[in-house]
Structure formats: C-alpha cells, structure tokens
Amino acid sequence: KNCTACYLVKYCGVNCQRKHRPQHKRACKRRAAELKDEILFKQPESRDLGDCPICLLPIPMVTSQDTVKYTVQSCCSKVVCDGCIYANQLREIEARLKPSCPFCRHPVPATNTEADLNQKKRAEANDPLALHDEGMDSFYAGDYATAIKYCEKAAALGHIQSHYHLSTLYFEGAVVEKDTKKFVYHAEQAAIGGHPMARYNLGVVEFEKGNIERAAKHWIIAANLGYDLSIESLKDCYSGGVISKEDFATALRAHQAAVEAMKSSQRDAAEAARKMI
Numbered sequence: 001k002n003c004t005a006c007y008l009v010k011y012c013g014v015n016c017q018r019k020h021r022p023q024h025k026r027a028c029k030r031r032a033a034e035l036k037d038e039i040l041f042k043q044p045e046s047r048d049l050g051d052c053p054i055c056l057l058p059i060p061m062v063t064s065q066d067t068v069k070y071t072v073q074s075c076c077s078k079v080v081c082d083g084c085i086y087a088n089q090l091r092e093i094e095a096r097l098k099p100s101c102p103f104c105r106h107p108v109p110a111t112n113t114e115a116d117l118n119q120k121k122r123a124e125a126n127d128p129l130a131l132h133d134e135g136m137d138s139f140y141a142g143d144y145a146t147a148i149k150y151c152e153k154a155a156a157l158g159h160i161q162s163h164y165h166l167s168t169l170y171f172e173g174a175v176v177e178k179d180t181k182k183f184v185y186h187a188e189q190a191a192i193g194g195h196p197m198a199r200y201n202l203g204v205v206e207f208e209k210g211n212i213e214r215a216a217k218h219w220i221i222a223a224n225l226g227y228d229l230s231i232e233s234l235k236d237c238y239s240g241g242v243i244s245k246e247d248f249a250t251a252l253r254a255h256q257a258a259v260e261a262m263k264s265s266q267r268d269a270a271e272a273a274r275k276m277i
Contacts, residue, residue: 005029006028006035008024008027009028041217043221044192044193044194046194047059047226048190048194052080052084053079054084054103055084055264055266058258058261058262059081069271070082072129073102073104075104075106075118076101079129080102080103081267082270082271082274083264083266083267084102084266085102086273087266087270116137128157128159128162131151131153131157131162132154135150136151136165148175155186158193160193160194161190161195163190164195166182167182167184167186167187167201170182170186187205188202196230199222200219200222200227200229203217203218203230206218212240215237216234219251220251223251223252223254224255224258226262231255
C-alpha cells in the first residue's frame with residue numbers, strides 16, 4: 001500500500017503505516033506540498049471558458065459586465081462568441097430564416113420566461129453551466145443561500161467559474177461567513193482550471209504573505225492567459241529583481257499572443273455593429 005499523500009513509501013498494511021508515521025511525517029508533508037505545487041503551477045492549456053464551439057477561437061476574457069462578449073445558449077448551454085452569433089444573425093436575415101441557436105439550431109426562446117425554463121431544465125439534469133447560472137440568478141435576486149447551493153453543486157461537477165465565484169464569496173465574507181481555507185481551495189481549483197482572475201488573486205495573497213516568488217509564478221501564468229493586471233504586477237517584480245528580463249519578456253510575448261488569439265474579423269464586425277445600436 002502506497003502512502004497516498006506523498007507516494008514515497010510503500011507499506012505492508014495499515015498497522016505498519018501507523019508505526020512509521022512519526023519518522024515519515026515531515027518528509028511526507030514536504031513531498032505532498034511539492035506534488036500539490038506541481039499541479040497548481042502548471043500552465044493551463046486554455047482559459048476557464050475554453051473555445052467557442054463554432055469558430056474554435058478562445059472565448060474573449062471577461063473582466064467586468066461591460067466586457068462580456070459571448071452568450072450562453074439556454075437550449076444547449078454552449079458558450080458562443082459574439083462574432084459567431086452576429087454571423088448567424090446575418091445568415092438568418094439574408095435567408096429569411098427564423099432566429100435559432102447558432103450551435104444546435106434550436107429555435108430562440110420567444111421570451112425570457114421560456115429561456116429561464118430551458119435553463120432550469122438543464123439545471124435539473126445537472127448541467128454544470130446551467131447550475132452556475134441558476135446560482136448567479138439567485139445571487140442577484142438576493143437569495144444567497146440558494147446561490148451558494150447551486151454554485152457548490154456546479155463546482156463539485158468541475159465548473160471553473162463556480163469555483164471562482166465561491167472563492168470571492170468566502171474571501172469577502174459579506175453574504176457568507178469568511179473562510180480562508182475555502183477561499184484558497186476554490187481559488188486554487190479555479191486557477192488550475194484556467195481562470196485568470198482566480199490565478200491573479202492567488203498571486204496577490206502570496207505577495208501579501210511575503211512570498212514574492214510564488215506570487216510572480218501565479219502572475220506569469222495569468223499573463224500567459226492574457227490577463228492585463230498581471231503584466232502590471234510583473235513590471236514591479238522585474239523592477240524589484242524578482243524575475244529576470246528574459247522571464248518578463250517571455251511573459252509579455254505570451255500575454256500578447258493570448259490577446260491576439262481572441263481576435264477575429266468576425267468579432268470585430270460584431271463589436272462595430274453593437275456600437276452602432
């Protein structure tokens with residue numbers, strides 16, 4: 001039987017493991033921490049929202065309500081970028097078709113009530129995104145207990161944004177009792193899943209603890225995901241000699257590449273059309 005914390009030692013049984021625990025405890029904790037950091041500081045392959053299922057480009061990053069440039073389809077729970085939605089609308093106008101989902105072609109709900117019913121049905125079927133959205137609807141309605149219930153269920157199913165929102169709730173302690181352990185757990189899960197703001201927040205926490213090198217690692221990963229605030233923090237790290245010129249330059253290039261990857265002529269056209277409304 002392996003020690004399930006560090007995997008350094010094998011035991012013939014539980015009694016053998018208990019007897020060896022006093023000698024093994026320190027090395028076990030150290031190795032377990034190393035294994036955890038290997039997972040925590042691994043660069044995610046993509047951001048939390050992933051790619052648009054139609055154009056296959058990364059979904060534009062959300063930093064505030066004003067920067068949401070995608071729509072969650074209540075019929076299929078697909079996150080579709082504004083560029084693909086706009087292209088689909090042009091296709092429908094040209095062909096004189098009825099409005100439909102750009103992904104599954106299901107008719108667009110005629111009313112908000114119908115869209116809400118679609119979302120509830122998917123939530124009842126344990127769709128993580130629908131559960132999260134039900135939670136956020138409850139949150140904005142002031143029903144915080146229900147919001148946390150939905151988000152915790154979605155998080156348990158691996159929904160990254162739910163982990164992030166729970167981390168902020170447990171950090172702020174405004175609508176739920178402040179809990180540092182739960183904040184760290186949910187923030188780390190969100191960061192591992194590619195949430196740039198969760199990653200940035202972990203860097204801030206490490207910085208405030210005086211763990212500057214760990215903070216820089218978090219900010220480099222967030223910068224590689226295209227998060228602007230991390231670049232500002234890394235500038236200070238470079239000025240203070242925490243990271244090298246080469247590391248800073250690499251982070252700048254990766255940040256710019258991530259930002260460029262979110263752009264397309266189709267998305268630019270959608271943005272231009274929105275500004276005209």
